[in-house]
Amino acid sequence: MPRASLAAWLLLLVSGCVFAAPAPTPALTLRSAEAAPSDWNATAPPVTGWVPVTLPEDWSHRWPRHDGVVWYRLTWQQANADRPIGLLINQVTLADAVYVNGSLIHRDPSLVEPLSRSWVKPQYFVVDAPTLRVGTNTLLVRVSGFAHYQPGLGVVSVGAPAAVYTQYHAGWLIRYQLRLYNQAFFLAMGVVFLVLWLFRPRDTLYGWFAASTLLIGAWDWNNVAPSTWPFASTDAFQSWNMVFYVAGTVALAVFLLRFCGKRWPRIEAALWAYTGAVALCAAFAPHLLGVWRFQLAPIDIALYFAVPVAFIGYALRKRQPEMLILALCLALPLLAIVHDVLRFFEVIRDRAYIASITAPFTLIGMSVVLAHRFAAAMRQVEDFNYQLRARVDSATARLSETLGREHRLALANAQIGARLDLVRDLHDGFGGSLVSAIATLEHGPAGVNRDAHAVDTLKSLRDDLHLVINATTHAVSGGLAEPLESLRHRWSERLDAAGIASDWRLVGLDRLQLPPGQSLDVLRFVQEALTNVLKHSGATQVHVDVQCAGATLEVEIRDDGRGFDPSSHPAGAGLASLASRARRLNAKLVVDAAPGCGACLRMDVPLM
C-alpha cells in the first residue's frame, strides 16, 4: 500500500512538471549590433562612427587603446506589444546604462572611475508598453570600460519573460550565486585552519593551507565584487587581484611541498620574490599590471598548472593513499582551469569561468586529507597516551611493590633493632644482676644462706638468658648455626669437665633461617636435654644431632646413661618442658629410653 501510493505520487509529480512547463516561445538571441565609441561623460550616443559588430564583442580588438564608453545599438522586431517581454543582457564589462526605445531602464551606480563591476552577473529586465512598441524596437547599451580589462558586451536575449528569466537565472546561479557561496566557504575553511595553525604554530602545514585558501578566496572576490571596494580604482582592484592570485598559488605550492615533507628553499624564494614584485607593482604602479596583463598571464597560468601537475606526478610515484586523494582533488580543477584559460584568451566565448565552481570540491578534498592527517596524529597521541598510562601504571605498581618490600624490610629491621635493644638491656641489667646474685649466693659472706637449689635456679635462668641473647643477636645474621655453635662450645667444655664426651653433628644449618622464637625453642630444647644428661643420666658419652633435611629439622640427643622407663617416669619437669617445647615447634617429642640402655630424645620440626 505505501509503495503504491508512493508510485502514484511520483507519477503525479512527473506529470505535474510536464504540464506545468508549457513549451515556451523560444527566446530570440541577438548577436548583431552596431557600436560607436565616445568619452567617459557622454550622455547621448554619438551620431556618427557606428560600426557593425557581432556579439559577444571585446572592443579592445577594434579600439585597442580606447578607455571610456562604447555605445551598442541593437534592434529587434516585435509583432505585438500586448504582453511584456523579458530582456537579458548576458554580460557587460564593466559598467552600463540601458535604454529601450530611448527610455532609460537601468543604470549602474558608478559609470566613471571607480567603475561599478556589473560584469559579475547577467542583467534581466521586463519591458512593457508603452516603452515596448510594435515593429522595430531599439536597445541601446552604454558600456564603460578599460581596454586592458576586456571591455565589451555579451549576447542579448529577448522573448517571453519566463523563458528569458530561466536563462538569466541559470547564468546568475553559476556566475554569481555559487561564487558568493564559495566566498563564504573559502573564508570559513581558511579561518578554521588559520586558527588551528595559530594554536599549533609548529604544524606549518595548516598555516600554508590556510594562507592558500584565504588568498585564493580573495582572488575569487573578483567574481562577485559589485564595486572596486576596498580599492580606489579599477587598476588597483585588478592588480591586487593578480597579487592574490599569485600569492595564493605560491602558498599552495609551499603547502604541497610541506605535505610531501619537502623544502625547496631556492625555488620557494624565487616564487616569493615574484610575488613580492607583483605586490610592489600593485602598490605603486597598478596601471602597469593592467598594461602587462596578457604578457604576465602565461607565467601565472604556468604556475597554476605546474604546481598541481608536479604534485600529481609525485603522488603517482609515491602511491600513498593520502597523496593520491589530494592529487585527485587537484586534478579535477585542472580541467576546469583548461576551460577557463581558453575562455580568458577568448578561444571559447560566451561562457562563464568555472574554475571557482570546482574550487569547493578541491577544498573539501584537501580538508578531508588534512583532517585525516590530524585524526591520525590524534590517534597516535591517544595510543601513546594509552601506552604511557600502561607504562606509568606498571612503573607505579613496581614502585609500590619496591616501597612495600622496603617498608617490610625496614619494619623487620626495626623489629630486630628493638629486640637487640631489649636484649642489650637484659644483658646489662638483668644478666649482671643474675651473675652477681649467683656470686653472692656462692661466695657471699659467711652469714648468707647458701641455698644450692636457688643457685641452680639462678644458673638455669642465666643459661636461658644466654640462649635468648644468642638467638636474638644471631637472628640478625640469620641462621641457627651460630647460636648452636656457641652452645656446642659451651657445653662441650661443661660436659668435658663432667667427664662426658660429647659428639656433635650439625648438618645443613648454614642456610637455615628460622623466626627468632623458633630458633630459641630449638636451642632451649637442646640445652634442656643436655642439662638432663649432665644432671641425671650418669652417661659417659652423648651424641647431639641437629640436621636440616629437606623440609624437616631433625633434632636428636642420645646418651649411654642409665636410662629410664618413659611410661613410669615420674614425668620430671624436664621431660614435660621438652614435650611442650616440641609442641610449640609443631613437632612431637619422641622418647626412646629404657632403664639401663641410655635415652634418646628426638623431635622432627617441620619447616614452613
Added chain:
Amino acid sequence: MTVPQPISLSRALIVEDNEPGQRRLLGLMETLVGEGLAITVAGSVEEAKAAARARVFDVGLVDIGLPDGNGVDLIAWLRTWHPGIACLVITAWGDGDTVLAALRAGAIGYLLKDRDDAELSLALQNIQRGGAPIDPFVARRILTVLPGAAPAPKTETLAGEALSEREHQILDLVAHGHNNRQIAELTGLSRFTIEDYTKRIYRKLAVGSRAAAVFEAQARGLLR
C-alpha cells in the same frame, strides 16, 4: 714447636669493684694456687695503678666497668708501664668487642663472669699452664679484623701481621663451636700446639694495635 710458657698466678692483682665478684675470684685463686698466694684487690683504676707501682705482680685480673675508668685502658697502661704483668680481662656475657679491645690492648686472655665457677677454674688453670682459651664469638670477631691468609677481605683490617693459613683454620674451627680437644682431633695437632696458635693470634692482635699506637704517638709528637 714452642713449649708453653707457664704463667704464675701467685702474685695476683685483682681489679674488681663488685664485692661478691672479688670474693668469687679470691676463692677461685685460693683453690687453684693454695700456698704462697699473694693477692691484692683494687676497687678502682687509681688503686690498681698505685698497687702496680708499689708491688710486683705476675698476673692481673681486670674487670671492664670500674668506677673511675675503663679496664681496657688500665690494661694498656699496665702493658706499657709494667709489661711483666700478664693481664686477663674479666667481662660478662660474651661481649666480643670488649674482649677484642682488651686483647689489642695487650691482654693475654679473658674470663667470662657468667660462667660457672668450675668453668672459670678450668680457664685459669689453662692460663696457668701457658694456654689461651678462646670462644667462638671471640674467634668470629678476630676473623673479621685480622687480615686473612687468603679469603678474608682486605678492608677493615688492622695494620698488623696477617693470619697464617693454619691460624685461620683454627679460628674457623673455634668459630664453629669446636673446643680444643675436638680441634686437636680434627687437625691432628696437639692441644698445646693449638693453644700456642691461639696465643700467637692474640699477640698478633696486640702487635697490630701497638704498631698503630706507636704511629699515633709519633704523629702526636709524644715520641721522638
